[in-house]
Amino acid sequence: MNDRYSRQELFSGIGKEGQQKLSQKHVLIVGAGALGSGNAEALVRAGVGKVTIIDRDYVEWSNLQRQQLYKEKDAENRIPKAVAARQRLKQINSMVTVEAITADAGVPELEKLQKGVDVIVDATDNFDTRMIINDISQKYRIPWVYGACVGSYGISYTIQPGLTPCLHCLLGSVPLGGATCDSAGIISPAVGMVVSYQSAEVLKLLTGDLDHLRNKLVTFDLWQNQHSSIYPGSLKKEECLSCGNNPTYPFLSYENQTKTAVLCGRNSVQIRPAAKGERNLEETAAMLVKTGGKVERNPFLLSYEISGRRMVLFKDGRVLIHGINDIAEAKKIYHRYLG
Incomplete structure (x- = not known):
């Protein structure tokens, strides 16, 4: 096996x-769906020493079209996706340590998992988790790579604490998307491009070749034959509460996290988004x-029924x-259809 990485070693970079x-x-991958499984396979094949994967979901038939490990x-x-991913990855490269965690990637989990991590890979399906990753990155000075895709569209950006604008800086300045794969669909080439x-x-980042980092936010639409990139350096904000001069890491605090509660006697879960604001029911209805x-x-309000589940959405967010009292499953349904 001495020549296992020979072709990669021949590459001058x-x-x-x-x-x-x-x-x-050591790389931490948050999410084991399309982007997570793709990144995990690439990094395990490349011989990264340890890969930790955290994901709360299990494998479904609709995943097989684009989630390559399953x-x-x-x-x-x-x-569970993390378990299935580990099984496959160990068959690909038994020399790499693969840690699989089946859990929701919340603040306590990521606070614990960040220890000894060199890079975090974003493979999530929602901005609640991404903003937690962003603050974990800034607090513990761990670079992370943001990525998302839907339809034929994809986006990626590398965030280096202390050097680049963080995701909190970019919010409100860069269109980061809101549709989901369940509302707009997705094609696997878009996944492959983001990966x-x-x-x-x-x-x-892992090899220390920082001079060749992209330093730009890249977006593309493979179906529309569009590709663009912007240098967001000017968007870094001194007053940013995540990466500015006086950071407080707001998305690690309870008040800025999505609130969930089981409604007593109703077999229902209420989810209240962290971001306050009025929901546009007309636009949401058109998406759903x-x-x-x-x-x-x-x-x-808006009522939405699919696959035996019913959601009721209010203007206040x-x-x-209904029909469920499992908070983890409720959050899965919420993020699947509402992003």
């Missing part, structure tokens, strides 16, 4: 010295109609998910 560095590094048996048996951008940046579910609306 890595070489034998870079390969040795990779073998000593097989039909995983969907049939509803194997390529992310994993390449991770390899640069595309999923094939049943949408009904009055001036005060609250959502009731």
